[in-house]
Amino acid sequence: MSYLHDPADALPAETSQLWEHNARWWQEAFTEGADPEYEEQIVPMLEAELARLRPSCLLDIGCGEGQLCRVAARVGAEGAPVGAGAAGLGAGTVPLRVVGLDPTLAQLEVAAQRQVPGLPVGLVRGEAASLPFPDGCFDVALACLVFEHIEGADQAISEVGRVLRPGGAFLLFLNHPLLQAPGSGWVDDQILGEQYWRIGPYLVEHHSVEEVAKDVWIPFVHRPLSSYLNAMAAAGLYVTAMHEPAPPGGFLARAGEYAEAAAFPRLAFLRAEKLAVPDRSAPPPRGVARPTGAGGPWAAPTGPGPQ
Numbered sequence: 620m621s622y623l624h625d626p627a628d629a630l631p632a633e634t635s636q637l638w639e640h641n642a643r644w645w646q647e648a649f650t651e652g653a654d655p656e657y658e659e660q661i662v663p664m665l666e667a668e669l670a671r672l673r674p675s676c677l678l679d680i681g682c683g684e685g686q687l688c689r690v691a692a693r694v695g696a697e698g699a700p701v702g703a704g705a706a707g708l709g710a711g712t713v714p715l716r717v718v719g720l721d722p723t724l725a726q727l728e729v730a731a732q733r734q735v736p737g738l739p740v741g742l743v744r745g746e747a748a749s750l751p752f753p754d755g756c757f758d759v760a761l762a763c764l765v766f767e768h769i770e771g772a773d774q775a776i777s778e779v780g781r782v783l784r785p786g787g788a789f790l791l792f793l794n795h796p797l798l799q800a801p802g803s804g805w806v807d808d809q810i811l812g813e814q815y816w817r818i819g820p821y822l823v824e825h826h827s828v829e830e831v832a833k834d835v836w837i838p839f840v841h842r843p844l845s846s847y848l849n850a851m852a853a854a855g856l857y858v859t860a861m862h863e864p865a866p867p868g869g870f871l872a873r874a875g876e877y878a879e880a881a882a883f884p885r886l887a888f889l890r891a892e893k894l895a896v897p898d899r900s901a902p903p904p905r906g907v908a909r910p911t912g913a914g915g916p917w918a919a920p921t922g923p924g925p926q
């Protein structure tokens with residue numbers, strides 16, 4: 620299958636179907652304990668965030684086969700560990716109500732099969748750029764390794780701002796936009812005797828379909844970090860934490876070629892919290908109209924509430 624495409628242009632609509640074809644690749648290689656970056660890094664980071672925030676209602680955008688929904692439901696059911704609470708969003712209501720949203724049926728079907736008895740997760744088919752929920756109905760919105768695969772991230776972040784309640788938190792996990800920009804990687808120049816991390820053309824938005832494993836083609840959209848931050852600012856989401864963790868030991872043990880580059884993060888995490896009053900000095904993101912009138916930026920409720 621060939622994906623000849625100008626990387627400056629948005630991806631053709633049919634590429635969104637690639638997740639239907641390749642859901643099993645994700646389910647087998649990155650879930651249920653198969654991937655050290657989830658097991659040693661992403662899951663513990665999420666657990667720590669949830670222990671701190673103690674939400675009562677969480678939306679997982681692009682939930683895939685639901686692994687992080689299940690983590691959230693378990694943490695919510697276990698209650699907040701000792702030491703959490705002062706900075707929390709809610710009263711630590713348990714059980715935490717968790718909703719996973721994904722456009723890919725092949726992911727939602729497996730998410731339904733993998734539900735844990737007693738820890739139900741609501742599953743909704745939908746797109747990040749058009750969340751089928753009313754304004755202000757979630758304490759936490761989570762998106763893990765999703766926004767770098769989709770067009771319309773500005774609109775999706777605007778939607779996050781709309782569905783979060785004031786004071787709610789957005790937890791965003793990304794492939795590190797700077798250090799993992801297309802064309803980046805470790806260079807071991809044996810002629811000049813130099814080793815360094817090369818950074819690809821970071822500032823250039825780049826839309827591509829990559830073969831990530833044999834015959835597995837996945838859409839990617841690279842954008843600079845400022846693109847995400849400015850979209851958050853425009854959505855009334857202000858950053859309260861950023862982490863750039865080193866690749867975990869389990870990953871380095873598998874990816875020997877990465878060992879010398881262990882000081883270069885693969886993951887970027889941002890926590891942003893929704894302002895009670897939006898910052899009107901922030902520029903509106905491309906394609907998203909600046910809100911006007913009494914309805915405010917979080918107007919236009921859509922569809923039914925979380926299931």
Ligand SMILES: C[S@@+](CC[C@H](N)C(=O)[O-])C[C@H]1O[C@@H](n2cnc3c(N)ncnc32)[C@H](O)[C@@H]1O
Nearest residue numbers: 638681682683722723726746747763764765769
């Ligand atoms: C790399 S997987 C991550 C899944 C999950 N967040 C996790 O951490 O296991 C990306 C997911 O994004 C979903 N996705 C693709 N396009 C999307 C869109 N427009 N809105 C929301 N999710 C989307 C895919 O179906 C896929 O399940």
